[in-house]
Amino acid sequence: MGELVDFFVRSRNFILFVLLEVLCFYFIINTSNYWSVTYFNTSNLYAAKVLALSNAANEYTHLRQVNSDLALENQQLNAQLTKLLQSKPTAPAEYQADSAFADRFKFVVAKVVNNTTQFANNYITIDKGTDDGIRPGMGVISPTGIVGKVKSCNRRFSVITSILHSEYLVSSQLVKLGETGTAKWDGIDPHLIKLDDISLTKPVSKGDSVVTSQYNSTFPPGILVGRVRTVGVQPNQTFHDITLNLATNFSNLSFVYVVENRLQAEQEQLEKQIETEK
Incomplete structure (x- = not known):
């Protein structure tokens, strides 16, 4: 306490000066319309800037929650859109899809916790496992396109x-x-992928979208793979040399959707039985 009193005694002249300056400023603001308006406008300007900075900081701290909420919303929209498309496929008017077939795809949202793009064989780790219904063989997509397929799981990853x-x-x-072909990465650029097995007799257009076909049980048909970047000719081949811009940007992959085909096991069991009988 004594030290605090000593500080005020030593600084009494400076403290008196500050108090007189504040008092003068107060009288100037309250006795002059010009300075009063100037002070009001200036103080409002800086208060607005401070508030804007505060709001920006607050929004930034909530970005993780916003992204998570958007991922959950996209999960629901993916499920609804896929069900709608499967219930009304491109087919003769008299064809009606079975309700179980139309509702066979289920989506589970997951966060990417590890991801490689620099190797010839790349893998991604997500924070969902068998406790969340994930199992090997399930397809994985992003909000913009295809990602890959589940290789292995434990309880949480x-x-x-x-x-x-x-x-x-x-x-x-x-x-x-x-036309249907096969998309395969050539191990060079993580933003590009090849589309093979498209005959030279077919007129391929640059910019054409390439999606998953109906001839696989892993992904719903219509999931974007990429768009045609270049169309060339393979030497001594009867197929186009087609390069696609990948729809998914693997360098900033944050959330993915694991796709469960509820009828996949039933379909593959029957197909395997037919192969065995041949």
């Missing part, structure tokens, strides 16, 4: 074989042309 993998193939279809 799963490892995904990325589409950026030298041995991963995806049955894909050109939207405008309607």
